[in-house]
Structure formats: structure tokens, C-alpha cells
Amino acid sequence: MKKETIYAISLGVFLGFLIAFIMILILRPSGQKKTMTSQSKTTIVPKKIKKNFQSLEISSPSDRQIMLSKKVTIRGSVEPGSLIIITSSASEKTIKNKEKNFQIDFPLVLGENVISIQAFVDKTQRTPQIKTLQVFYLEEE
């Protein structure tokens, strides 16, 4: 085989690898996005660490929701050890929450039920975290 031929083939293979490498670099935006997502997630973590306590969150029911049974299961999360007071015109319940997540069955009356959920997370804080839900039990036909 002539020297020129060997050079041409080597150059061709080298160019092939080079172009392939460049294309891999150019066509990997999804990979870059993943990196950005993981970066943004990392930035949330310090915020959580800085927080003194878990704020009161209610995952269900949602506000203004129509219920078709006489009771509702209230699910949420709060700082462990909080005193939770749930009141409405129909009923009242208290729980001392050991875990972060809580779940409590609460009775409803026909019509509008304004449910106040308060969490006293710390005995030094006299102002509670409050969430108010408007839930309807309507016996829809």
C-alpha cells in the first residue's frame, strides 16, 4: 500500500472520530439540562436547612372542594411535636403530632364547612400557623 493511501485512510478515520466527538458534544442539550436541574435542586437544599421548622402544609382536601361523604380526611405536614387544633362549626379536634405528616378524619355538616387548622410548633411562639379551608358537603344528586 502506498504511503499516500495510508495517510488518506488515517486522516479519514481521524476526521470521522473528530466529527463524531464534536456532534456528541453539540447534540447533548438534555444532558446539560439535567445538570441544571440538579444544580437548582441543590440550591433548594440550603434553604430547607436554614429553615427553623417545617411550615404547616395541607395536601388534602383542597379549598372549596365538594365532598360526597359526611367526613373528610385532612392530610398535611407540620413540624414534628406540634399541637394541631382543627375546628369548624360542627366539630373540634386536637392532636399532638409526633411525625412530620399527619392525617385526621374530621366530620362535616351539610353545606359549607369552614375548617380552621392551627399548628403551634413551639411553646415560645404564641402565634400559630393557620390554614383555613372551605369545604362543602352537598349530597349531590
Place this chain on the structure above:
Amino acid sequence: MKVKIFLIILAILLLFAPHVFTKEATNSGSQEIEQFKEKLASKVAELQKKEEKATAGLISEIQGKQIKFKTKENETYTAIIDDVLTKYYSLESGSKDEIEFSDLSKNDYIIVSGTTNDKSITANNIYKDVSYTSGSGIINEINQTDYSIKTSSFENETLTIDIESLTKRYVINTKTYELEVIGFSKIKTGDIIDFIYKNVSSNKKELRFSATKIIIIPAEFFNK
């Protein structure tokens, strides 16, 4: 010569291979996205069906086949009435009694269920109901003669709460965290009070209410 041809083909293949593989990956990726979108859309539709919502407020105006009402958040909604489909009920007595459109009037508290489009609701059912409000604050003053409690609410308002003979009164036991019945004389300044009252006239801003229920969190709870 055969080796030469083989190497040239190999070089060409190497040139195009990454492009082909990437395209295949992109195609399968977009298919996955489409499938995910479809799943998401069906899940949202399912949740919407499950989580039907209603809107409640005070009637501000009745005009033809439209009822304008204002929610507690001061948002004005319009309930659109259908002569055939819309049904009317009263829940004021604690049971569901069928009423007529003519039984509704200005300042009635109503719950409207139906298809909502922005601030307009095509009403399926309209329920006349009683409205309650809840609040809480720190007790500043107790009047033993007229059985009233002056409180600074957590929204920084000074409110007077009347305790009636029918008012349900509870206190939180600081050891067991259970609710117990409390006498008016045991309530102290510095305690925290949760209260619920029936709205009688929500048009004007009242600062004195007759409580239907109160819950006391004693000051000792916070000193331990």
C-alpha cells in the same frame, strides 16, 4: 485494495453513526414526552372530575337569569341560571329542602355548584346556607358583667366576642392536650382564643361578634 475500501467504508460509517444514533435517541425521547403528556392530561382530567369545587358568597344582585354574589375574599361571581337544569335548595335547617328561585333574595348566603369559567358559573345547584367565620387572637380584657372578651386578633384587629349561654366553651388540657369544657370565670387575659361565629350581616365590617364556639389555649401552655 480490499483493506483500503474497508477502511474508507469504516470512516464513512464513523462519520454518520453518531448522527443516526442521536436521531434515534431523540425520536424515542420525543415519543416518551408525548406519552408522558398524554398520561398527564388524562390524570388532570381525572383529578378535575374527582375534585369538583363549589363557590359561596352573599347575593349582591339578582338580574333576570343571573345572580351576582360576592365571596368572603371580595370576589364577585355570576351564577347563570338555567330554567330547566338549575335546582334550588335550602340547607339552613340542617337538612336539604327544595326551594324556588323566588325564595332567593339579596344578602342571602349561597353555595353555587356547576361549571366554572373564570368568574362565571353555569349553575347546576344553588344552596341557601348559613355562613360561619373563624378567627383567633390573644385575650386582652375580660368583662365579667356582660360576658364579653376583648381580643387582639392575629390579623391585628381588636375584636369583642360575646359569650352566650349557648356558646360552646372548651380549653386545651396542657398535659393531655385533650379538650375540656371551661367556665367563663376560668378564662384569663393572656390566653389564646379561637372563636367561631355566625355571620349575620357580612356587608358591614363588624368588630363585635356572638361566638358559637370558643377554644382556649391557656397561657401556661407556652410557659412550660
